[in-house]
Amino acid sequence: MRAMPTTVTAVTALLLLTACGGENGGDGAKDDAKQESGACSTATVSVEVGPASEAPAAGDNGEVPVNLVNQGPSCVLDGFPGASLVAAGGEPVALAPTDGATAQKLTLPEGGSASFTITYVRGPEDAGRSLDAKTLEIGLPGDSATRDFPWSYGPVANQGEGEGTATGTGTADATVSAFQRSGD
Known part of the structure; x- marks a missing residue:
């Protein structure tokens, strides 16, 4: 017992x-x-682009901040942001991560915020040597949807020598940073 x-x-x-x-x-x-917590989605995360530190002339560097605020339940940013530039009638040109940047996994609670930066080199007004970008596409890792924003910061230089990016071929001299937690 x-x-x-x-x-x-x-x-x-x-x-x-x-x-x-x-x-x-x-x-x-x-x-x-x-x-x-699942991957963050553009359906529940608000995205704001700018204000930018615009490159004033060909060869100068510019930076475009992108701020995110989670409007839904807790979600995860795991990887680099998706960012592409698109010329009128062209295919999206994906931006590579900034050299040396390391992606980190961030959990965004409801109301939580994060940011990343697009750094670019302004190109000459010559369609054969620059990407005449008109649209910036933003996507989040793990989400297939994207949001489009107007690109009003001038043409983006072609990275290296070779084929131009005027219609969306080649590589634009622009990169995307890793996500950083912002706010409180």
Whole structure:
């Protein structure tokens, strides 16, 4: 008969430890919610482009900040932002990550914000040597949808020698930084 109370005590202790969140002592429900957060989506994250530090002349560098605010439930940014420039009637030209940048996984709670920066070199007004960008496409990792914004910062230089980017071929001399947490 004494074995029964010991078994009941052991089961009760196990249930209490599980309810307290286990090893980390945290709230099990909150830990589960963090693990279940899905990828952030352009449907629930507001995106604002600019104001930019525009490159004034060909060969000069410019920076375009992009700010994000999560309007929905907690979500995850895992990887680099998707950013492409598009000339009128051209195909999107994807921007590579900034040299040396490392993507980090960020969880954005509802109302949480993050940002990234597009850095570019302004090109000459010569269609054969520059991408005459008209649109900036922004996408989030894990989300296939994109949002379009007008590109009003002038043509973007062609990176290196070779085929031009006037109609969306070649490589634009522009990069995208990793996400950074912003705000409080």
